[in-house]
Amino acid sequence: MKKGITRRDEDFSRWYTDVIAGARLADYAPVKGCMVIRPNGYALWERMQSCLDRMFKETGHENAYFPLLIPESFLHKEAEHVEGFAPECAVVTHGGGKQLEERLVIRPTSETIIWAMYKKWIMSYRDLPILINQWCNVLRWELRTRLFLRTTEFLWQEGHTAHASAGEAEEETLRILDIYRTFAEDYSAIPVVPGRKSEREKFAGAVHTYTIEALMQDGKALQAGTSHFLGQNFAKAFDVTFQNRQGEQELVWATSWGMSTRMIGALIMTHGDDQGLILPPRLAPTAVVFIPIFKGQTGHAEVLQYVAQLAASLGKEIPHRVDAREEYTPGWKFNEWERAGVPIRVEVGPRDVQRGEAVLVRRDTGEKITVSEEGLKDRVAELLDDIQRSLYERAGRFREEHSHVVDDYEVFKELIADEGGFVRSFWCGAGVCEDQIKQETMATIRCIPLEDGGEEGRCVRCNKKAHGRVYFAKAY
């Protein structure tokens, strides 16, 4: 595993793969397009899960589990949904040694099976709202795959809620979008643009889709989480009605929303540098690693004892570990933990023991700070906050530098082709223009921002009147 990491400016795509290998986050599996999430990657996913799960529960959501297998006929009940997902499905045709009477698909998303159950559970307004989330695996057959970003199987959470009114469902959709934004910005240190998807880009089966869009270091955008207002589409498809307070039957209103292991890819491409992964402290499974340094055998026991003492002083709130392995040199370990993105490394040698000190090294800047034993915990906590903040600010500056307000289509094309980034332009709202821009530049509308600034102008492609700028970019 002592391979080097390709430089970002040399080959960003190889850099990405090298960072994942260097941090031991994931590996390709024997089945084409599938991945193995290794312990370091999964520990990161667990941190993400616990953070999102807490926010979901605080807003009244409960977890449940629905089956992996869905009758193929269910997909066909919602016309747009089947069109979007059927081509990506893996199909089970045999079970228990026999050919099945009906083909089953492995869930690409669970709206259909869940609404088939909601039909059984919802009778009256008293049964509403239903606020359910599930953590699970899904499959979408992909031809071109990249670890975390696009794999045939991935892990995610999918929320599916049922409401008595359109307004309540719409409110839920935005509440979740805000949870996603908070998670991206405050925990992952990734600045995002919250907005709405165009008709072309929305979820298959939704009335409209909200999204948060992030910008990666290679100038490509990444959709980091989506929240869909499904209207009554799935209630219609599965005939789910409820008796309202007036005693009348009404169709139920729905939302769905998801965030996936893709976020790990977003984290890597937002914060990583040429030495490897950089983890934002609030999501780092290990925030601090202690590395004892020995000069021969002298002071060996003293150093180890002192390190144990320092580590214990951090308490449980700051996740840390001591790397006391004897088979590896300190330099080798520095390198390994650097690649793994651990925010703070603490180096402790015999001299530090004598002086009652320790040397902290920031992963993000490389800065070395000598602290006294007593001051360690406070200084570490302070430093972790500072790293969290500065990662976010650095990503924010990068995004600013790579966002352009453009009214001229030639400039638009050049920018997208050369440096990438977000291009904010007027768009008339027509799908035809959107398609043409995509064909001509490979850029898509990432989102129509929630805050559009109210500006009036003319479509960058067709020059027709337009309201508010939208975000264009090439995307993952």
Place this chain on the structure above:
Amino acid sequence: MKKGITRRDEDFSRWYTDVIAGARLADYAPVKGCMVIRPNGYALWERMQSCLDRMFKETGHENAYFPLLIPESFLHKEAEHVEGFAPECAVVTHGGGKQLEERLVIRPTSETIIWAMYKKWIMSYRDLPILINQWCNVLRWELRTRLFLRTTEFLWQEGHTAHASAGEAEEETLRILDIYRTFAEDYSAIPVVPGRKSEREKFAGAVHTYTIEALMQDGKALQAGTSHFLGQNFAKAFDVTFQNRQGEQELVWATSWGMSTRMIGALIMTHGDDQGLILPPRLAPTAVVFIPIFKGQTGHAEVLQYVAQLAASLGKEIPHRVDAREEYTPGWKFNEWERAGVPIRVEVGPRDVQRGEAVLVRRDTGEKITVSEEGLKDRVAELLDDIQRSLYERAGRFREEHSHVVDDYEVFKELIADEGGFVRSFWCGAGVCEDQIKQETMATIRCIPLEDGGEEGRCVRCNKKAHGRVYFAKAY
């Protein structure tokens, strides 16, 4: 949902289904044999997960995630394994609209895909041990299904470890068995017999299998968790060797172990009564439910305020909730929470407010206890401990009353046919005898207990010499 619950002595199997429906734990899915785990059931599973996960991590295990889909050819690499699992597999033959070149099975268990990866990761003794666990869904095609106990898809954890020596692997196998025993007895309040499986009953591909066996209220046994010593079988099948300290190549030693949502079934059938589910406090997602009681509108606000105060006094360590719904009567709520198995109900009416008291009702005994506001938290904590202990003791007494030492085959047959329970008899060790007993009585060897007492005797079926009694029972 106001259906009654069938009495256990009337029809145990219907009682079981009624309890699950009454507590809203799960529901059958549209796909045959699959289940939906509803929020109440899933919250229980989350408690189980967090408890087991903590014990796994404390013993050095890490979580990871391996793919759902396994090339069918992988199963064939281990002869016994494929024989055991191939007939139960669901097979994916199409993906992305095309027929696949190679058939893929949905994991029935993950030894094969994991050992294919271990081949890539293990080079030297420095890479060992690998102590990995994964939480996931698996599929085994079942003809006769029962919610939680036997469904086509279920959730579980599966641990897969790799070691440099047989001794270390064997030690790991027993360490996990002890974690399972602790989880069953100290958390689930289910007494279990730890032991080894016979050759006939062991895991397909194992050298030997350890198990914990519990006894349900209908006299049938239930296998609650298994831990397998796999020897070098999978290392051979996937050619996984390591360089030992002496520089020689050796095959790697393996274990695997699993516990599943089946434990929820065990919990129901161990503790439930004719009113429904009874949850052991240490696993109850809600340990205490507060129910405000109003007489008309007088004192409404006071009661609610007082209840909120009482609830807050319990703090975070005791999971609780307040059921202040207006659409339902207190009686209706008592019933609902009783069916849901919540260990303690707290009733609070206007008179309790005046007196600064509250009435606690134990779910297991129905006993009512009046306590003062100040004494609430301590009394509740005490009572929860007491409920936990007495559920375990009650189950222990039941098991004792339904365990018999038998040397006569006619008595054996009668006991198994009539009252069920554990029958402890001598067995010569021959698979033929085991098969005959199964054919003649439907009883199987549940386990050869770890502590066999050293007794010598004669096989209950063939009268040949035998060492130590084994546990026979009809089983789920």
